Amino acid sequence: MNAPLKLYWWAAKPNFGDAISRAIVARVSGREVAWGKPGQVDVFAIGSIMHVVRRSNRAPRADGRKPVVWGTGMLKPVQTDFLENVDVALLRGPISESLLGVSVPGYGDPGLLMSEVMDAPARQDRIGLIPHYAQLQDPAFRALVAAHPVLELIDVRGEALEVCRQIAACAHVVSSSLHGLIVADSFGVPNTWLNPEGIHASPALKFLDYAAGVERALPRPVELGDLPGMLAQLPTGALPYAAGVARSKGDLLQSFPAALKSVEESLE
Template sequence: MSALSWLGVWVAGDNLLNSAAFQMAPIKLFWWKGIPNFGDVLSSLVVANVSGRKVTHAGPKGCDLVAVGSLLQVIRRNFSQAVEHRMKPFVWGTGLLHPVPTDFLPNVNVALVRGPVTAALLGVKTRQFGDPGLLTADLIDEIPSVQDRVALVPHHSQVDDPEIQALVRSEPALDLVDPRADALEVCRRIASSRHVIASSLHGLIVADAFGVPSTWLSPGEQSHLKYHDYAASVGRPLISPIEAHEVPGVLSSLKDGTELTYGDGIARARADLIETFPAHLRAAPDNTRAFAAGQR
């Protein structure tokens, strides 16, 4: 493309980003929809709340933004070469599952990544990190009172595992929370528990968002990278996960009702998320008020 053509795209894009029509249109957000999973659904809910705009699902090449999830492998596959005649999508709080080539970085705008492991693998120099799931508490007006139960939030691939099912039947104190259920209901169940045991990454993250102590349960064959990436972003100590057969032995010693030792890290990540959200994707003040009224 010639320099003159690029100038035309830039001017058109700048005018588009500042137009009332753009700010009223839904944000085109890419999130994973292959399998029902509350953590993925939270992406659309959090982005709508932070931006004051409606959100619609889009594929990676048609999106304005990618947020919650370990989706940078998918973004890399779609943006290893520049896509002409479109604005670069923004990455906000997204992470990696494994190392990938960094050839896609010139073709996207990185506002924020999930954690320092992702940043190091991409060669991104930053001290700001955060998973948008930490903003989940802002979605719920009335936080339920804490119940005397321990939420068990398995990875979506483990919900029907015979070992998990047998564990729940044998331990009345455990409340099995299906991550494939309604996202906000899952969050309420987590928020009202005295402790959370989770192999679901967002089971742990949402517990942190509500200040509920949590224990990492083995995610089976799932990569551990994303867990360590998130934990490092908030300064959370993360030892090896416990196995399902170890849960009965640790139930009596689980901490509850205590402040998280890394609460300052959570607060810092929340602030970084708000600060780095792409300004052009926020609704104008009048539009934000209209959006909020429509949500009531």
């Protein structure tokens, strides 16, 4: 298997959550990974991209191959007229499973495996504030950081591995970016869901889907204006749903197809 594994990830705008897909699939497969057009790829992984999977696979491929869907999620329900043309190995969560009407052996977003790609840096006494890329121009975020030195603004448009290092070094993370929460979970960093209003037409589904997959009881997201009064009480201990995160990591590793791996270099 010398040819690169072809993977689709959303690349229209810089966003670390999509960019880490390549590093994680390369680590798990033991192969070089290259971006591919949706209709030509071997794998779909990280991202709320089920609509892309459907759009590019409503008809069978001429060569008969079926791309693998591994840990992918969705922004909203999609029609299921593509399922016979793909191999669904795993989904982000049970909501995706129910909406597609399929059965999968477990749940998990591949971003949970970021801790297998890089070592965790030393923790620091700071709280990471991670706006979704669609919110980065909101001056309220920078004003809040300027007023509270314990906060560090983490820009999701930065180099993907560096963004992950910043997250992993935090004592706590507050994020309206789904993968801000997921990467924090990967490294065991406690985290809080920040209101994602305005980032998508239906932003909550992907968060609830992921949380259900790791058995996390996810309360309503906090409002940015309420954050100053919460800073001193944000938890910094172990994740109460750590067992669910560990199970999802195992499910992700077990479900990645052996046929796509390099036997010598893959992660088991």
